[in-house]
Every structure is written in structure tokens, then in C-alpha cells.
Amino acid sequence: xxxxxxxxxTAITGYGLVREQSDGTLxxxxxxxxxxxxxxxxxxxxxxxxxRLREILLLHQPDCAAVExxxxxxxxxxxxxxxxxxxxxxxxxxxxxxxxxxxxxxxxYGGADKNQVQHMVRALLNxxxxxxxxDAADALAVAICHxxxxxxxxxxxxxx
Numbered sequence: 542x543x544x545x546x547x548x549x550x551t552a553i554t555g556y557g558l559v560r561e562q563s564d565g566t567l568x569x570x571x572x573x574x575x576x577x578x579x580x581x582x583x584x585x586x587x588x589x590x591x592x593r594l595r596e597i598l599l600l601h602q603p604d605c606a607a608v609e610x611x612x613x614x615x616x617x618x619x620x621x622x623x624x625x626x627x628x629x630x631x632x633x634x635x636x637x638x639x640x641x642x643x644x645x646x647x648x649x650y651g652g653a654d655k656n657q658v659q660h661m662v663r664a665l666l667n668x669x670x671x672x673x674x675x676d677a678a679d680a681l682a683v684a685i686c687h688x689x690x691x692x693x694x695x696x697x698x699x700x701x
Contacts (some may be wrong), residue, residue: 542691543570546684547594548676551586552577554592555676558601559588559666559684567685569666571601572677607687611677658682 548555558570561683575593577586598606655675662681663671 542605542688543603543655544684544685544687545598545601545603546680546682547606547609548679548683550676551583551590552579553591553674553676554594555674555680556597557672557677557681558592558603559681559688560688567666567688569668572672573598574656574674574676574682579645584690604688607683609683611643655679 543558543560546557546559548557554575555572556575557572560568562568562571573587575590577589583587592680654676659671659673659675659678662678662685663667666681672681
């Protein structure tokens with residue numbers, strides 16, 4: 542199963558593709574960020590996010606997508622922007638699955654800092670270097686969490 546994880550944002554959106562191998566191990570496929578220019582209007586930024594993500598989806602054709610949900614934002618303007626970016630990603634085709642787990646599902650708690658997430662993602666994917674920037678590492682964490690959640694749900698379904 543190939544999963545794309547998305548860490549949404551209007552200025553920077555992280556993406557990460559992780560494949561679960563037949564033996565259950567995880568393999569990094571691709572990761573990075575989509576950055577939009579601050580000089581663009583909000584609708585132009587959302588359109589650029591949408592278009593660039595569609596290109597990534599067409600290139601890799603993941604089996605499912607996991608978009609990190611908005612937990613809590615103190616800054617209302619930031620919260621609206623992240624919500625709009627999330628909408629652009631869902632509109633681009635990230636509609637099969639969503640998750641609110643990222644840091645909690647990979648590190649163990651939601652208060653983990655960016656460095657802790659990067660180190661844990663490096664360990665789980667058996668990478669030589671820490672994935673950077675942190676937005677991409679967060680997206681990889683979302684993908685990893687989705688894969689783990691799918692396994693747990695499948696086991697629970699078999700138990701019923």
C-alpha cells in the first residue's frame with residue numbers, strides 16, 4: 542500500500558509518500574514541500590497548492606491519502622488558512638482517508654516538537670538522515686500513522 546501524507550498550510554505544505562512492503566516494513570518513496578509565494582493572493586495560493594498536489598498524485602498514484610486535520614490554532618487567521626489549504630488538498634484528490642494523527646501517532650503525544658518527529662520518522666523509515674524540512678517530516682508522520690492505523694483497524698475487524 543502506498544500512502545501520501547499531507548501536512549497542510551498555505552505558505553508551505555509538506556507531503557510524504559510511504560509504501561508498506563509485503564513484509565510489513567515501511568519504505569520512503571518521496572517527500573518534500575510545496576511552497577507558495579507570499580506575493581500571490583489567497584485564491585492564487587490555493588490554486589497553486591491544488592495544481593502542484595495533483596501533479597504529485599498523478600506521478601505517484603498513491604492508494605490512499607491522509608491529510609492531517611487541524612487540531613487547535615491560537616491564531617484565527619492561521620487556522621482559516623490551514624483549513625483552506627486542507628480544502629485545496631482534499632479537492633486535489635486526497636479524499637480516500639484522512640487522519641488527525643501525526644505527532645501523537647508517531648511520537649506518542651501531540652506536544653512533541655518538530656525535532657522529535659523528525660528523529661522518529663528517520664528511525665521508522667530506517668533513513669540515514671533526518672527528513673527535512675519539518676513540514677515534510679510531519680507529512681511522513683501522517684502517512685506512517687495512517688498505515689499503522691489501517692493495520693489496527695484491519696485486526697479489529699478480523700476480531701469481530
